[in-house]
Amino acid sequence: MMMNKVKNAMSNLVGGMMPHGHHHHHNHHSGGGQTCGPDSLPPRFPYGRPDFLDLSPELLQYSTEHASRPVLTLKRGSRLPWQTGYAEVINAGKSMLNEDQASCEKVFVRKPSGKHRNSTLLEDNGDGTGIPLHFWGVFDGHAGSGAAIMASKLLHRLIRDRLGEICHLLENPGSAPPICLAKNGSPYQAESKKGADKEPEDPDAVSDSTVRFHMEKVVSLESLVMGVIETAFKQMDDLIEKEKASYAISGGCCALAAIHLMGKLYVANAGDSRAIIIRNNEVIPMTNEFTPESERQRLQYLGFLRPELLGNEFTHIEFPRRIQHSELGKKMLYRDHTMTGWAYKTIVEDDLKFPLIYGEGKKARVMATIGVTRGLGDHDLKVYNSNIYIKPFLSCVPEVKVYNLDENKHGPDDVLVMGTDGLWDVTTDREVADAVSAYLSCCDPSDPMRYTLAAQDLLMRSRGVLKERGWRLPNEKLGSGDDITVFIVPLVGHESET
């Protein structure tokens, strides 16, 4: 049965068609409905695994075996930048295909040239001029692979192109970016004509307008790069929406990206994937997860300020369980968007609506539909059997953390680990650090495969082995039944790269 499904899916793949409409209600990301694009639209990109895996059609089909869940890794001959290690495994059956995607690229940031000024998203031309940028991305799709695949192909190019627009500022790392640029992007010195602009009628401003006018915040180059990454995620999300007019782009995805530029590592996270740095066997968390629980107050605040987004079906107030009609007039624990603790309120009719945020831990959902609150895509996602859109509650903007690679010393076992939630659901940060450190310490430091082998080891530990009662870890606990994708990026030896 499952094999027939897979074969059908694969034949669709070969024809370039995306399977869609496949839902599994125990999928923690999306138990609700998803309206797919019209069947007549072609996919924006065909389904596949990352190019760097270089899978033959046979291997591509093999990669979808839910029964055996083969762990795929880089081939011995393949090389990713920085000897990055990579491994992936498909889920235990919750979706037909592996909805995780990944990308790893070295590109070059350069000024937009005349002829390319308006043509972003070009392939890197590879002549090696410009500022080198390394990119690692993991994309955990839900309700289809379309958004994850598209993001894995394009996000790094959007970031590269946006950085290209400020290339002349990056080339001058010693001086702070100018606050104002001329239309053509060149630095521009503001005039100080007093009274030229309309000041509000604030006594400070009136008495002291020249001083105030010149009160300027100093913005660092680093926060400019952060802003570029933030706005590129937004641009990626807008592009998915735009191209859905012409292509079938199914689902949505969490996006986790690491960007190395000019000695700094920027880790940007929108979703529930996670990245940690392991340095000298210490864990440095590089991300926070964005889930209905961690973003409860932001979502409740939106529901409070824009109740029409709740479609008269949901209440922004959180209760510890559903309320029965017979409980009207009684007192129940609740919390609103301002609260962290709980208090009692008298139950009124409106409280009988379904709570905007409901469930705990991995089962927490926004409007009973989605278990993650940031990511790309999902423009069509609605509450099951309703016209209520989820997208207004989702943010496509990542949280960006910066790690100064140049200012820290690293050994060959110091790495950045990036993984989708399939990894972290069953393996803690500490366990990951211990497993990776133990594995690498036993490996030949000159073996270019060592980081891929460590990634493979990590995946095996988290997937477990198939026993009578499902996928089990060595300690008999349940292994991860989710898609899992892992990068292990060594941090040594790049300090002098710019």
Added chain:
Amino acid sequence: MMMNKVKNAMSNLVGGMMPHGHHHHHNHHSGGGQTCGPDSLPPRFPYGRPDFLDLSPELLQYSTEHASRPVLTLKRGSRLPWQTGYAEVINAGKSMLNEDQASCEKVFVRKPSGKHRNSTLLEDNGDGTGIPLHFWGVFDGHAGSGAAIMASKLLHRLIRDRLGEICHLLENPGSAPPICLAKNGSPYQAESKKGADKEPEDPDAVSDSTVRFHMEKVVSLESLVMGVIETAFKQMDDLIEKEKASYAISGGCCALAAIHLMGKLYVANAGDSRAIIIRNNEVIPMTNEFTPESERQRLQYLGFLRPELLGNEFTHIEFPRRIQHSELGKKMLYRDHTMTGWAYKTIVEDDLKFPLIYGEGKKARVMATIGVTRGLGDHDLKVYNSNIYIKPFLSCVPEVKVYNLDENKHGPDDVLVMGTDGLWDVTTDREVADAVSAYLSCCDPSDPMRYTLAAQDLLMRSRGVLKERGWRLPNEKLGSGDDITVFIVPLVGHESET
């Protein structure tokens, strides 16, 4: 000149009238306008210093000397609960009166009795029954003293009364609070009549409604106390608004409260006051400050979702400086409510409006008016010369942190330090910890005045001494010209109190 002002103010005090309308535009809290209540209304509480200082009229007047800035402390005979130390000093002239207030109380939490059920805010009747609650509050007023004084008189009673409503739950600390209570407040067992309530049409719910119905979050007693404190702050704010119909209650205030109940210390902060625990000379921060900078994204989000609150005068987008009209069409650094980094945008007409958040550090303001974003009061506060209210952008809800006093060991030099921003502006956490630890280590551990003397020492260090160029610290840096209020609360010996 200054003396005449003060004498006038004091004669007003004696007559029970609040001075108001006194503004100083370098006051970091409020440089904007404040509409005071009609002059005909009496003050809710007359101006004064905390009761526990027991000041004579002469000393009350002496306390307002801006030229000498006397440091007031507890008298040797006075005792506050836990031998709490206290000191305060008036500002260097930015407002006529000391707008800080403080309270320290031991009260008892008990069930609302029949006759008192609807009469909250009673004085504690002092028969010593009920669960003891210790309370320390510092209230940093701005644009008048009314809100700060009222909060210092009533906030602890509101918290006590709200806790009284859940008294029967507090008396059963072993069991988790019930999710639902009957109308009379007694625990109530929900029926499990399947289908009795309207479930949303969610496939999980339909297939599995009984299980889902009983999926309940477990809420701890601790988070119930947190919820009580959060809602009591809201109630305090509502009460100020309500009573402004009958009384003159000027200005607003930051509120920082510490509550000791059943072995735990709850520290609740709404504003830019700060509390730290010093344990074994280590600093444990117990608060975050809420300012235009720290709450930028929350405020921008509200301005973005409710642009009518900006009155067509302000833009929710932040720029590093004001924009000139001549810069239209050029590119300028900006960030919106989703961003932490900065990016360039092309300037359009709308961007010429004044930024909602403007200025840096202590000079950052909301709508050019107020430098703090949480607190009580300020219901009438408007942008100068406009009809734009600030209050929608202010939150009255504190952030609550919990410190488990019973689970930690403390020596006589381990303390909680609570202070208004006048202290922390010139003295870092570390400096405070070093000063307090050094002072206490030289004091007789049995001297009941030691914590007050340490508070006095801390104040002197932060105020400095008057030199030709103003109030100066020993290192010649500028001392604090603000009102300063400090509690030093010893943590030893209360572990067994309940």
